[in-house]
Amino acid sequence: MSVSAARAVEPCPPAALRIAAGEVVRDPSVEDRAMIQRAATIGRELGAYKPVVYWVDTLASALVGWGALAALMLLPGLPLAAALALGLVAVLGIYRLGSFIHEITHMKVDSVPGYRLGWNLIAGIPLMIPSFMYEGVHTLHHARNRYGTVRDPEYMALALKPKYSLPLFVAVSALGPIALFARWAVLAPLSVLVPGLRRTIEAKFSALAINPDFRRDPVTGAARQRWQLLEAATSLLAIAILVGVATDVIPLRAFLIWLGVLSASMVINQVRTLAAHLWENDGSQMSITAQYLDSVNVPPPALLPVLWAPVGLRYHALHHLLPGLPYHALGEAHRRLAAELPADNAFHRGNHRGLAPVVARLWAGAGAARA
Structure with missing residues (x-):
């Protein structure tokens, strides 16, 4: 909204403002107007957006996150305590850096000039989450007639599901990096040759969503051109990384560390998602x-x-x-x-x-x- x-x-009648302690009011006509108006x-x-804040915060997060990860990958003789400390810094720095994708989905292009491109270059592409994976998707979560319904890409009624679904919801996120490599290095190139696969990938595997029933609508115009460029860049990078590992250009140890840091950041985000809503x-x-x-x-x-x-x-x-x-x-x-x-x-x-x-x-x- x-x-x-x-x-x-x-305007709502005064009776519609009955909001008892602990009650979640679902009636679309019930509003607390004082809160909304204020x-x-x-x-x-x-x-007003402050571009300096965005750039300084983003670049600092990149410097801390990527710097700690590079040190962890390039310094194999570190004591365990130092390695764990660097790993924690890398995870938190990269997690914060990736979180700016949420801001991109809500800002106008001219709110922070050049920011979308800059973020994709230093975060979206190397993290394999280019901004189009969230743009046009997350805003549906905020639509008044979609939130919490089967048409909401970011809602699951977790409070109504069996208890085992909660740890499973978090655990599956640990496999996120593997799924991303499959998306960019395998399915994306294949989809160029198989039109039917292409439609499936765009509908089911091109959105950072948690609703398994969500299907993304086709994107057109300038947004599609941006999608294609970002997808090509991300796919080429993912393929290059896997080829580098297969040919020993990229040490397996460094690759596994990178996967571990990405996986840990995704797990933290998934735990945060548990506490983003009450899911009721x-x-x-x-x-x-x-x-x-x-x-x-x-x-x-x-x-x-x-x-x-x-x-x-x-x-x-x-x-x-x-x-x-x-x-x-x-x-x-x-x-x-x-x-x-x-x-x-x-x-x-x-x-x-x-x-x-x-x-x-x-x-x-x-x-x-x-x-």
């Missing part, structure tokens, strides 16, 4: 307020979200109120809303103490039918 969308919410105002005040919707359409309450903020004083929910992801519920707000403004927007809205406002119930309580709630309720 954009700021303009927030302003356009139709959020829209703050969004207008803080909505049964597939029906939800009001903006209900979408907010089904999403999760982990604001200060919690400190660890800086690492596991970087680039504004700790304010995920607020992001669902104001998806167009740049990440560097979310903290200030949250502080203003927290100070200005009364204690009984729905805004405060979107705030959680940390990762563990959210995941514990999900685990406790998994498999139980919810109204």
Whole structure:
């Protein structure tokens, strides 16, 4: 929902504002207008993008992440403690760097000039997640009539699934790098020769989505041209890496370290995804307020979200109120809303103490039918 969308919410009768403690309201007509209107105002005040912040943060993350990974790969004689420390720095740095793909999906091309191209060169292509894998997909997750339904590419009712689905959801992400190499180095070249395979790849294997039933619509125009260029570059890089490993140009040890770092960063992201929402919707359409309450903020004083929910992801519920707000403004927007809205406002119930309580709630309720 954009700021303009927030302003356009139709008035609701006072009875529609019954939001009891702990209740997630799914009725599309039920809204907490005070929260939505104040959020829209703050969004207008803080909505300007700061290119310097994006470039400095992105380049610093790249320097730290890629630098630590290079040291880990090129210095085989490191003591175990030093190697583990470098590995942790590499994982967190690359994880933060990759997280900027989320910002790209929401910003206009001229918001941060040249940023999409720059990020793809230093992150998207080498990480094998070019920006088109998220552009045009993630915004569907924010559509009011899609969120939490079978048409949402980024929603699974995990709270309604058996408990074993939760560790399985995380474990499968560890195989992410292998799946990406298969996508870029094997399926992409084959799809050039097999039209039917090409259609399948574009529909099923060209989106960073968690809904297994999601199928991507064909892309046309300038977006398709950008897709083709990024796909060709990513595919060539993936093939070159595998050829380099097969011919001993790239040492197997270095390749395995790189795979391990990518895998660890994907696991962290998947754990974060567990705490991005409460995952309690049964597939029906939800009001903006209900979408907010089904999403999760982990604001200060919690400190660890800086690492596991970087680039504004700790304010995920607020992001669902104001998806167009740049990440560097979310903290200030949250502080203003927290100070200005009364204690009984729905805004405060979107705030959680940390990762563990959210995941514990999900685990406790998994498999139980919810109204």
